[in-house]
Amino acid sequence: MIQKKVLSSSDESSEDEHVEDLMDKQKLVQAKANKPTRTSVSAEVYGQFNKKGQFQAKKVNKSEDAVKRIKQRMSQAFMFSALDEHELAIVIDAMEEKKFKAGDFVIKQGDDGDVLYVVDQGQLDCFKVFKKGEPEKHLKVYQPGESFGELALLYNVPRAATIKAKTDAICFSLDRETFNHIVKDAAAKKREKYEEFLSKVELLKDMDPYERLQIADALKVQKFNQNDYIIRQGEQGNTFYFIQKGDCIATKTENGTEKEVYSYKVGDYFGELALIKHEPRAANIVAKSEVIVVYLDSDSFRRLIGPVDEILKRNMGRYEKYVKK
Structure with missing residues (x-):
């Protein structure tokens, strides 16, 4: 069928598995609810920072090169995928560059923590002691x-x-x-926004709400102008799209002539054929107006679309007359 080039991103499934290696979130939340509030500086700061009215955006002076590098790394870190342009600007302003020598400890298990880190250059080892008295285990780089x-x-x-x-x-x-005020809030807003959109997509109407939420969390958004090619025939397919706004057409190029063969509207999807059949894109997808799409990378597609896999395969018939050699 039909599909595009996609921005590079970290492997979300491996990141999820790594977090699960570190701790069971539900057990963590339950444990937190069953014990007195910690009196550490971290806890006190956390309480203050959750008072929305007190938040003032932090600005750290940095070079244009540093800003460029931050933008590049944030585009790779799935944690920031829910941020809009304004929110991205706030986060970029607040970030600070930190340099470490080989062998330096960046964070230590058991310490209080008040910052997160995004890796720009180099490699860092992650270790964890799962039971007191046992040697630490190397989890990842x-x-x-x-x-x-x-x-x-x-x-x-x-x-x-x-x-x-x-x-x-x-x-x-x-x-x-x-x-807490920008990244967490943006993730929650993204989930609410896209869960509502996905609930109206015919393909997903019978999917369990929890399964749709998982898809909503993994979605990324991209905009195209009229006549932009979202997918080009012959490219390697690694992305699955839903149309959130606008209209698209599918075209086939044969003997030097490009011919329209299919049309799409809001709520329609495309890009699945190359992912299911492991073949290059069989057609072009062209924006006929300003278009906003939300998309899943190939790893997320295979991890999350299982419940509607058979529907996708059945619907592949709509393209058969256009993809035969």
């Missing part, structure tokens, strides 16, 4: 574009693991206040 340290901010708990610079490294840090 953080690479540029990945983030860590958010659990202490999300749940107001000590650091869940130790992060140590494997090589000389540069990270960008984000304070608890900006994270």
